[in-house]
Amino acid sequence: IQLTQxxxxxxxxxxxxxxxxxxxxxxxxxxxxxxxxxxxxxPDLLIYDASTLEGGVPSRFSGSGSGTDFTLTISGLQPExxxxxxxxxxxxxxxxxxQGTKLE
Amino acid sequence: QVQLQEWGAGLLKPxxxxxxxxxxxxxxxxxxxxxxxxxxxxxxxxxxxxINHRGSSTHNPSLESRATISLGTSQNQFSLSLSSxxxxxxxxxxxxxxxxxxxxxxxxxxxxxxxxxxx
Numbered sequence: 001i002q003l004t005q006x007x008x009x010x011x012x013x014x015x016x017x018x019x020x021x022x023x024x025x026x027x028x029x030x031x032x033x034x035x036x037x038x039x040x041x042x043p044d045l046l047i048y049d050a051s052t053l054e055g056g057v058p059s060r061f062s063g064s065g066s067g068t069d070f071t072l073t074i075s076g077l078q079p080e081x082x083x084x085x086x087x088x089x090x091x092x093x094x095x096x097x098x099q100g101t102k103l104e
Numbered sequence: 105q106v107q108l109q110e111w112g113a114g115l116l117k118p119x120x121x122x123x124x125x126x127x128x129x130x131x132x133x134x135x136x137x138x139x140x141x142x143x144x145x146x147x148x149x150x151x152x153x154x155i156n157h158r159g160s161s162t163h164n165p166s167l168e169s170r171a172t173i174s175l176g177t178s179q180n181q182f183s184l185s186l187s188s189x190x191x192x193x194x195x196x197x198x199x200x201x202x203x204x205x206x207x208x209x210x211x212x213x214x215x216x217x218x219x220x221x222x223x
Contacts, residue, residue: 054211086148088210090208094166097148099148
């Protein structure tokens, strides 16, 4: 299953609301996760099952969607949110990731 | 708190075999899936494969059967072997836990170990 993220990069400012989209090449129900990766660090799980916030993740992060179209929304950008975001599907094998969205 | 740590040879020549091990601290292999994921410099993440505590594994077909994931010789360890490496296998290699309570999303990651393939 191919995951296509858009945009590939996104320029935003503190306090902005931003949305990243992930489209699956076939339906994956709600079997989608979002990760945040900062330079030199491993990815951190933000959201799983398309919309469930991982413990400890700020509530400004939210996810939605099912089937083939998913979104990650960050409401009120904070300095620590500037990073690269990846979607990943766990509906079927092989597990696949999107190509990433760099938030600048 | 679960922690993962990877290690292995960091510099290989083309055609050699990559061997990495991941140790799990603060938990056991039971009840989760354990994956290897890699990331070439400046590129996206690629799932290599996974194993469970019974030793049942699944691999990414894109690696054309070069990858083998197995349980480690010590408890709470698992390993990755990747044969016939080329420069295209140069990447940061992570081990990660696929949590069943999160639909197998990856909730714990190692810090990654860099493997460079160069003649």
